[in-house]
Amino acid sequence: DAGVTQSPTHLIKTRGQHVTLRCSPISGHKSVSWYQQVLGQGPQFIFQYYEKEERGRGNFPDRFSARQFPNYSSELNVNALLLGDSALYLCASSSTGGITDTQYFGPGTRLTVL
Amino acid sequence: AQKVTQAQTEISVVEKEDVTLDCVYETRDTTYYLFWYKQPPSGELVFLIRRNSFDEQNEISGRYSWNFQKSTSSFNFTITASQVVDSAVYFCALSEPSSGSARQLTFGSGTQLTVLP
Numbered sequence: 533d534a535g536v537t538q539s540p541t542h543l544i545k546t547r548g549q550h551v552t553l554r555c556s557p558i559s560g561h562k563s564v565s566w567y568q569q570v571l572g573q574g575p576q577f578i579f580q581y582y583e584k585e586e587r588g589r590g591n592f593p594d595r596f597s598a599r600q601f602p603n604y605s606s607e608l609n610v611n612a613l614l615l616g617d618s619a620l621y622l623c624a625s626s627s628t629g630g631i632t633d634t635q636y637f638g639p640g641t642r643l644t645v646l
Numbered sequence: 647a648q649k650v651t652q653a654q655t656e657i658s659v660v661e662k663e664d665v666t667l668d669c670v671y672e673t674r675d676t677t678y679y680l681f682w683y684k685q686p687p688s689g690e691l692v693f694l695i696r697r698n699s700f701d702e703q704n705e706i707s708g709r710y711s712w713n714f715q716k717s718t719s720s721f722n723f724t725i726t727a728s729q730v731v732d733s734a735v736y737f738c739a740l741s742e743p744s745s746g747s748a749r750q751l752t753f754g755s756g757t758q759l760t761v762l763p
Contacts, residue, residue: 588748
């Protein structure tokens with residue numbers, strides 16, 4: 533079975549632009565979470581979606597938004613990009629996103645903001 | 647606030663040596679899960695193990711073993727007879743409640759392990 537897939541692999545944008553990152557979860561998984569990993573740090577939680585509903589949000593500004601589609605794939609949108617948004621964006625999928633679940637991560641999208 | 651501390655930023659060992667990666671956590675939850683992930687240079691986080699707060703049995707999987715001690719809030723990871731392919735960043739993570747009904751992973755800052763031939 534395919535694992536979590538993310539697109540694109542790499543992306544270069546300039547300040548002020550917006551970006552859309554995409555994620556497809558493992559088949560059968562209904563929950564998707566997004567994390568931001570700045571170089572040299574551990575991943576930071578951005579959003580969790582389950583059954584197309586937002587379940588939780590980390591400490592990120594409103595420039596960050598996401599949605600989940602009926603096929604459980606997800607998009608992360610970032611508006612008005614700042615240099616500090618340069619990071620590896622990781623998508624994780626799990627069955628329900630609950631406490632007993634393990635989150636499985638995709639390869640990430642590396643975003644560079646110039 | 648919940649927190650995961652990986653005090654070892656970088657560790658370098660010679661192949662076939664044993665190495666232990668430390669993880670200390672803080673939580674007020676009575677039910678929680680701890681995880682270890684491996685991140686090779688490719689960037690993908692690879693799941694290694696999950697433990698719940700009620701199961702303090704140590705676990706061994708091949709060359710990997712984990713020592714979970716609630717009394718010291720530690721969940722340490724040992725690689726026996728290390729190999730060059732073990733070189734990666736290793737993250738310890740704690741599953742905690744987030745806003746709403748979400749469960750988020752709180753990660754430590756990671757330990758860069760380099761195994762030299």
